[in-house]
Structures are given as structure tokens and as C-alpha cells.
Amino acid sequence: xxxxxxxxxxxxxxxxxxxxxxxxxxxxxxxxxxxxxxxxxxxxxxxxxxxxxxxxxxxxxxxxxxxxxxxxxxxxxxxxxxxxxxxxxxxxxxxxxxxxxxxxxxxxxxxxxxxxxxxxxxxxxxxxxxxxxxxxxxxxxxxxxxxxxxxxxxxxxxxxxxxxxxxxxxxxxxxxxxxxxxxxxxxxxxxxxxxxxxxxxxxxxxxxxxxxxxxxxxxxxxxxxxxxxxxxxxxxxxxxxxxxxxxxxxxxxxxxxxxxxxxxxxxxxxxxxxxxxxxxxxxxxxxxxxxxxxxxxxxxxxxxxxxxxxxxxxxxxxxxxxxxxxxxxxxxxxxxxxxxxxxxxxxxxxxxxxxxxxxxxxxxxxxxxxxxxxxxxxxxxxxxxxxxxxxxxxxxxxxxxxxxxxxxxxxxxxxxxxxxxxxxxxxxxx
Amino acid sequence: xxxxxxxxxxxxxxxxxxxxxxxxxxxxxxxxxxxxxxxxxxxxxxxxxxxxxxxxxxxxxxxxxxxxxxxxxxxxxxxxxxxxxxxxx
Numbered sequence: 001x002x003x004x005x006x007x008x009x010x011x012x013x014x015x016x017x018x019x020x021x022x023x024x025x026x027x028x029x030x031x032x033x034x035x036x037x038x039x040x041x042x043x044x045x046x047x048x049x050x051x052x053x054x055x056x057x058x059x060x061x062x063x064x065x066x067x068x069x070x071x072x073x074x075x076x077x078x079x080x081x082x083x084x085x086x087x088x089x090x091x092x093x094x095x096x097x098x099x100x101x102x103x104x105x106x107x108x109x110x111x112x113x114x115x116x117x118x119x120x121x122x123x124x125x126x127x128x129x130x131x132x133x134x135x136x137x138x139x140x141x142x143x144x145x146x147x148x149x150x151x152x153x154x155x156x157x158x159x160x161x162x163x164x165x166x167x168x169x170x171x172x173x174x175x176x177x178x179x180x181x182x183x184x185x186x187x188x189x190x191x192x193x194x195x196x197x198x199x200x201x202x203x204x205x206x207x208x209x210x211x212x213x214x215x216x217x218x219x220x221x222x223x224x225x226x227x228x229x230x231x232x233x234x235x236x237x238x239x240x241x242x243x244x245x246x247x248x249x250x251x252x253x254x255x256x257x258x259x260x261x262x263x264x265x266x267x268x269x270x271x272x273x274x275x276x277x278x279x280x281x282x283x284x285x286x287x288x289x290x291x292x293x294x295x296x297x298x299x300x301x302x303x304x305x306x307x308x309x310x311x312x313x314x315x316x317x318x319x320x321x322x323x324x325x326x327x328x329x330x331x332x333x334x335x336x337x338x339x340x341x342x343x344x345x346x347x348x349x350x351x352x353x354x355x356x357x358x359x360x361x362x363x364x365x366x367x368x369x370x371x372x373x374x375x376x377x378x379x380x381x382x383x384x385x386x387x388x389x390x391x392x393x394x395x396x397x398x399x400x401x402x403x404x405x406x407x408x409x410x411x412x413x414x415x416x417x418x419x420x421x422x423x424x425x426x427x428x429x430x
Numbered sequence: 431x432x433x434x435x436x437x438x439x440x441x442x443x444x445x446x447x448x449x450x451x452x453x454x455x456x457x458x459x460x461x462x463x464x465x466x467x468x469x470x471x472x473x474x475x476x477x478x479x480x481x482x483x484x485x486x487x488x489x490x491x492x493x494x495x496x497x498x499x500x501x502x503x504x505x506x507x508x509x510x511x512x513x514x515x516x517x518x519x
Contacts, residue, residue, distance in 0.1 A: 035507055035508075036511070036515070037443070037515065038515075040516075040519065041515045041517075041519070042514065042516065042519075043519050044516060045519065103518055103519070104516070104519040105516065105517060105519060124510075125510040126510040126511075127509055127510040144509055144510060145510075162492040162507075164506070164507070175496070176496060177496070178497050181496055183468065183470065183491065183493045184491075185470045187436070188518045229518075232518065244464070244467055244497075245464050245468075245497060248462075248467060250467045251470060252433060252470060273436060274439055274518065275439050275516065275517060276436035276437060276440055277514075277516050277519055278470035278489040278491040278493070279489075279491055280492050280493060280496070
């Protein structure tokens with residue numbers, strides 16, 4: 001197999017297929033190379049898809065994309081061994097559905113298919129082992145097939161968080177470090193649709209998504225999530241690899257511990273495990289973004305570390321689509337100009353910086369430092385539990401005032417100085 | 431439910447050669463053995479104090495690749511079409 005394309009995209013995930021779709025629409029000869037048998041089979045989501053970018057990119061997507069549920073309810077909770085303090089936002093607005101849950105095999109296959117329909121070639125079952133370098137320019141890729149050299153003027157690396165291709169091409173000089181990465185572990189539990197609707201107070205295709213911190217983390221920087229699919233629940237944790245190493249806490253035990261918190265257990269009752277999965281999550285935003293372009297090459301999506309956590313919602317899939325699309329646009333310009341030099345491809349970074357991707361990366365570049373505060377997983381859930389049980393009258397005492405509740409809850413738990421310091425950081429970086 | 435039972439719920443298409451190689455002689459000297467805590471599929475285990483690694487059942491997350499500080503882990507993706515096949519990712 002020896003062929004030549006305008007552009008090769010490595011990886012048929014969301015970033016890759018978005019790039020390919022953008023370029024195929026513009027008439028470029030594009031090949032997407034995917035190592036899985038079916039696009040999406042290697043991918044795992046621990047969250048929801050925020051829809052803004054799709055509305056713009058594929059206006060009719062709502063009517064054709066396979067989605068699970070529309071998020072009408074979102075919350076964050078603090079969990080202790082005896083309690084759950086939940087802050088929840090719920091909306092009845094019909095146009096309020098800003099996000100949805102999805103199954104990556106269904107959704108990624110759909111997006112890859114859109115790129116194919118637009119004229120891109122999808123090559124599955126194929127692992128890209130390296131790039132072909134000629135005179136300092138990337139000129140294509142080497143696959144594991146015999147005689148598997150495929151040539152192109154530009155290669156777009158959309159090969160995910162373990163982007164060995166970007167590394168081999170020299171765009172990521174140093175490998176990502178444990179402290180830059182979260183390990184996601186997820187279980188899918190099956191439950192009848194009606195049971196999910198009743199249990200979570202949902203109607204029809206409405207869904208909910210919750211994120212949690214709490215004592216179950218055992219001092220590890222991370223969190224847990226629970227969200228509804230049509231007839232399954234996704235439950236899991238994301239824990240920082242550097243923090244696991246520092247604390248010597250077992251990652252699998254954190255998930256078990258979380259599932260066994262009494263308030264969480266009630267949500268899961270009767271659910272039977274249908275799949276177990278794990279995936280890495282880029283966690284430090286701008287601090288881990290590699291060189292995004294070189295001669296004949298661009299990096300996008302998780303491969304470029306483009307995930308943003310502002311403390312209330314973690315977004316990655318929409319950033320993958322947005323950044324993939326920008327990479328595609330830049331590639332179209334450069335192919336038309338007949339110039340794939342790093343100098344020309346640099347406009348990808350300029351465009352990205354000006355888009356919501358780059359702006360949010362910059363705005364939340366220090367948020368991960370706030371979230372890594374060990375008190376979020378240890379002292380604060382207990383503090384909130386204390387305040388809540390007093391204020392809501394769960395303690396059989398003379399009703400305390402707000403100020404004395406706060407004062408008593410803080411005592412021996414968090415020093416006022418720490419509280420002010422943490423509060424200041426939250427104010428400043430989140 | 432233990433990890434082995436969880437992995438029974440996952441589809442795999444086995445590769446003919448292992449995509450991860452672990453030099454367990456290095457692991458046996460390793461002071462942290464962080465892989466024991468990190469691998470979500472519990473592919474690293476201690477048997478009579480010696481490290482044992484089994485590649486079948488690997489979820490291809492790459493956590494061992496990033497966390498191992500001793501270079502005992504040589505990590506690659508399985509060949510195209512091989513390895514884990516998530517149905518509900």
C-alpha cells in the first residue's frame with residue numbers, strides 16, 4: 001500500500017474526525033487512520049459533551065447524532081462516610097440543554113462517518129508507528145502493515161492522550177509527567193430507563209451529571225462522577241497520577257470506596273456492571289500543551305492536552321472538536337498555498353489562541369493548582385457536613401446561628417488563616 | 431466484585447505479541463512499586479514478593495507508562511485491530 005494524500009489524520013476520535021470533516025468539506029484528499037476496528041472503541045468519556053461547537057459545525061447534529069440524554073440537571077457534591085451535601089442546578093428551559101451524555105463508540109463512529117460522507121478515506125485496524133521525515137519535513141506516516149508507508153503533505157496528530165506520534169515527531173520534547181495526568185476509571189451499570197428517570201427525577205430524555213469530592217479520596221487529588229445514560233449509569237473517578245504516587249493510595253480502592261459511600265450506594269442500587277474501563281485525562285491545561293505545529297505536522301485534541309477543568313465542569317470533547325476543526329482549517333489554507341512549513345502552520349496556534357479553546361486555557365491555567373489542594377478532599381467535606389447538619393437542624397441542639405455554626409465547624413478542622421488563603425486562591429484562579 | 435470479575439465484562443481482541451513488556455527484575459528492586467496502586471486492571475501483582483505482569487486484560491490507559499520511574503515498562507499500543515474493544519466508553 002503506497003498512496004499519497006493531501007493530509008493524513010492520525011486517530012478517528014473527535015479531534016481527528018472533526019479535522020477530517022473540515023478538510024473534506026473543503027475538497028482536500030484526506031485519510032484518517034485509526035487503530036481500532038471501529039472508531040470510538042478505544043475511547044472513554046468521564047463527562048458530558050457541551051454542544052456549542054457542534055451547533056456551529058454540524059447545524060443538524062441534534063437530529064442525527066446518537067446521544068444518550070440531555071443534561072437538565074447538574075450538580076457538585078461533597079461526600080463523607082455519613083453524608084452528602086449536594087449543590088444542584090436544574091432547569092426547565094427547553095433551550096437550556098447545553099450538554100449531553102453519549103457513548104463514544106456510537107458518537108465517534110457517527111462523526112467519522114460524517115467525514116467519510118464528505119469524502120475522507122477512513123482506514124481502520126491500522127496503527128501508526130512513526131512519521132516519515134524528509135529534509136526536516138513530515139511527509140507521511142509508517143504503519144505496522146508490510147509496505148505500510150502512506151504519504152501526505154501534512155500529518156495531523158489526533159492520536160489521543162498517549163500521543164506517541166507527536167512525541168516521535170519531536171513536538172513533545174519531554175514525556176508527560178504523572179502530576180499532569182488524571183487516571184479515569186469508570187464502571188457502566190445497567191438499570192431500566194424508567195428506574196433511572198424515577199430515581200433521579202428525570203423525564204423522557206433528560207439526564208443529570210454530578211461531580212463529587214470527599215473523604216473517599218483519602219487525600220488524593222481527584223474527584224468522582226456520576227451521570228445518566230439512557231439505560232445505564234456511568235460512575236467513576238479521576239485521580240491524579242502524581243498524587244497517587246505521593247500518597248501511596250490504591251486507585252481501584254478509591255472507586256470502591258466511593259461506590260460504597262451510603263448516599264452514593266442508593267443511587268446505584270440494583271445496577272449491574274456491564275463494562276469496566278479506564279483512560280487518562282490531561283489535567284493541567286496550558287502547562288502541558290506541547291509545540292502545536294512543525295514542518296508538515298499539527299497536534300490537536302487530547303494529544304495536545306486540550307482539556308479544561310474550571311472546578312465545576314471538565315470539558316474535553318468539545319475542545320477536541322474545536323481544536324480539530326481549527327487544525328483542519330489551517331491545513332486547508334496551507335495545502336492551497338502549497339506551503340506546509342512550520343511558519344505557515346503556525347497560524348493554527350494563532351487561531352486556537354483566539355478561539356474559546358485558547359482563551360479558556362489561559363483563563364483557567366492555574367485552576368489545577370487550586371484543585372490540587374488536599375483540603376478539598378479531606379477537611380472541606382467534613383466542614384461542609386458540619387455546617388449543613390447544624391443549619392438544617394439534624395443536630396438535636398439549640399438552633400445555632402450561622403456565625404456560631406461556622407466558627408464551631410472551623411475549630412480544629414481548618415484554621416481561619418487557611419480558609420482565607422484557600423478562599424483567595426479560589427477567587428483568583430477559578 | 432474483584433478486578434478479574436470486572437474485566438470479564440470487557441471485550442478484547444488479543445494481539446499476537448504483547449504490547450507492553452515489563453522487566454520485572456527491575457520491579458523487584460523498585461522501592462515504590464507504584465504500578466500496584468496505579469494499574470486500573472490490576473495487571474501488576476506480587477507473588478511471594480516477586481512482581482508479576484500479565485498483559486491480557488490491559489485497558490491500554492497508559493498509566494504505567496507515565497508513572498513507572500525505573501524504565502521497567504516498555505509500552506506501545508497493540509497492533510491495529512487488536513486489544514481492548516470498549517462498547518460503552
